[in-house]
Amino acid sequence: MSESAERAPLPPGPDGLPVVGSFLRFRRDPFAFYDDLREYGDVVAYRMLGYDMCSVLDPAAVEAVLLDDADAYRKPDLLGDALDDYMTEGVLLTEGDQWRAQRSTLQPMFYRERVEAYGDLMAAYARDAAADWADGGDVDLQAAASEYTLRVLARTLLDADLGEHADAVRGFADAVREIGRAGSLAAQLPRWVPLPSRRRHRRAFERFDGVVADLVEDRRDGRPTDGGGPADLLSLLLAAEYPDGSTPSRTEVRDQLMTFLFAGHDTTSLALTWAFVLLNRRPAAYDRLRAEVDATVDGDRATVADLERLPYTDRVAKEVLRLRPPAGALFREPREDVELAGYRVPEGTMVVLPQFAVHTDPRFYDDPETFRPERWTDGLEDDLPDYAYFPFGGGPRHCIGMRFAALELRLALATLVANVDVDVRDPDVDPALGSPFEPADDVRAVVTER
Numbered sequence: 001m002s003e004s005a006e007r008a009p010l011p012p013g014p015d016g017l018p019v020v021g022s023f024l025r026f027r028r029d030p031f032a033f034y035d036d037l038r039e040y041g042d043v044v045a046y047r048m049l050g051y052d053m054c055s056v057l058d059p060a061a062v063e064a065v066l067l068d069d070a071d072a073y074r075k076p077d078l079l080g081d082a083l084d085d086y087m088t089e090g091v092l093l094t095e096g097d098q099w100r101a102q103r104s105t106l107q108p109m110f111y112r113e114r115v116e117a118y119g120d121l122m123a124a125y126a127r128d129a130a131a132d133w134a135d136g137g138d139v140d141l142q143a144a145a146s147e148y149t150l151r152v153l154a155r156t157l158l159d160a161d162l163g164e165h166a167d168a169v170r171g172f173a174d175a176v177r178e179i180g181r182a183g184s185l186a187a188q189l190p191r192w193v194p195l196p197s198r199r200r201h202r203r204a205f206e207r208f209d210g211v212v213a214d215l216v217e218d219r220r221d222g223r224p225t226d227g228g229g230p231a232d233l234l235s236l237l238l239a240a241e242y243p244d245g246s247t248p249s250r251t252e253v254r255d256q257l258m259t260f261l262f263a264g265h266d267t268t269s270l271a272l273t274w275a276f277v278l279l280n281r282r283p284a285a286y287d288r289l290r291a292e293v294d295a296t297v298d299g300d301r302a303t304v305a306d307l308e309r310l311p312y313t314d315r316v317a318k319e320v321l322r323l324r325p326p327a328g329a330l331f332r333e334p335r336e337d338v339e340l341a342g343y344r345v346p347e348g349t350m351v352v353l354p355q356f357a358v359h360t361d362p363r364f365y366d367d368p369e370t371f372r373p374e375r376w377t378d379g380l381e382d383d384l385p386d387y388a389y390f391p392f393g394g395g396p397r398h399c400i401g402m403r404f405a406a407l408e409l410r411l412a413l414a415t416l417v418a419n420v421d422v423d424v425r426d427p428d429v430d431p432a433l434g435s436p437f438e439p440a441d442d443v444r445a446v447v448t449e450r
């Protein structure tokens with residue numbers, strides 16, 4: 001630790017409150033709790049049932065944690081042994097040299113041309129989704145959107161139809177979602193909160209492991225790729241070689257696939273879900289989006305080339321990720337005592353970067369709680385401080401799937417809007433505080449063909 005960090009004071013915070021007091025206030029109204037924290041400043045320390053927490057509400061301090069001093073922090077182990085060692089060799093959870101080697105090996109998968117090559121598939125599946133939803137009439141939007149993103153991922157990661165392995169992939173995705181929910185709660189709740197059914201999760205992991213084993217076997221038998229290089233993540237991993245000449249182990253291949261299914265699935269589907277919730281809250285914005293899509297999209301699906309001519313669709317997507325950032329909050333832990341914005345943050349503190357709070361800070365956004373896609377005109381982006389908007393995180397560990405997600409969200413939105421009307425029954429549904437940042441209730445919608 002530097003000398004200045006040693007001398008720096010601890011961050012201010014609601015120390016006076018008894019420990020249980022903080023927790024109860026948090027439980028009663030977590031958003032009000034965060035609003036209250038702002039009164040103490042931009043870097044606020046508090047204790048919550050066993051944890052030393054530190055919330056960071058200032059963009060410059062967020063930038064320090066994610067970018068400038070990124071090496072001084074690690075990702076905390078929120079999921080603990082709930083994962084049974086699955087996924088731990090995936091790029092979301094590894095650290096140091098292992099993470100660096102993985103990240104650069106995986107990066108080509110996310111080059112612009114490769115991601116854009118998936119555009120047709122993303123739109124075609126969105127058109128299928130529109131037809132399915134309209135058939136069903138009343139739809140559980142979050143579940144339906146999640147089915148859509150899972151289908152896209154199965155094809156792009158595994159080159160597999162969800163149909164073949166639907167139960168195993170869905171079972172795995174559900175298990176990780178439950179664990180993720182519990183894990184993010186673990187960052188906010190006491191350690192004794194029990195994690196949900198371990199045995200069921202283990203079975204889901206084992207089944208998925210079996211699917212991956214079959215797929216690897218298949219691929220080794222020389223299944224064709226697209227000729228211009230590996231077509232999907234699985235092929236890329238099987239062909240990969242690290243700088244030291246080693247190749248990803250069988251466990252690592254499995255863990256990377258699990259990681260990408262986990263990280264790429266609920267995030268994008270939540271963004272789609274929230275998009276329709278928020279559009280229903282602002283009918284004028286929904287009308288404007290429909291008008292833009294009708295004037296631009298020819299036929300029943302949007303194309304990558306259309307996107308340039310869909311500026312309002314782009315603003316809708318940006319505004320959704322501002323107001324309802326699917327990750328909700330990011331978490332870090334200093335490797336040793338660090339200095340942050342002039343304060344000392346002790347090793348082991350749970351540093352919380354609450355996107356939902358920074359993205360609605362009235363210092364940076366007018367009328368911050370209102371869904372207003374138009375705000376993204378007139379140079380707002382130039383005026384915003386860096387890291388006042390960070391839905392995909394930042395620094396070296398920013399979302400590797402950012403370009404993929406941004407494309408999928410826009411193409412799916414435009415294609416769905418071109419084909420169906422989505423009438424959300426309760427557009428006032430609130431988010432539940434957590435990571436992911438989900439609706440507090442099921443989002444039911446009546447979907448009709450246009």
Ligand code: HEM
Nearest residue numbers: 092263264267268326327330391392393397399400401405
């Ligand atoms: C709207 C959709 C998405 C959002 C909002 C989102 C958000 C994020 C955020 C905030 C992080 C950083 C977490 C941290 O620093 O603690 C992250 C990391 C990551 N995301 Fe995404 N994500 C999305 C979609 C995707 C997709 C589609 C994929 C893959 C196909 C993906 C794969 C990953 C991976 C592998 C990481 C870990 C990167 C690393 O640590 O090096 N994400 N994402």
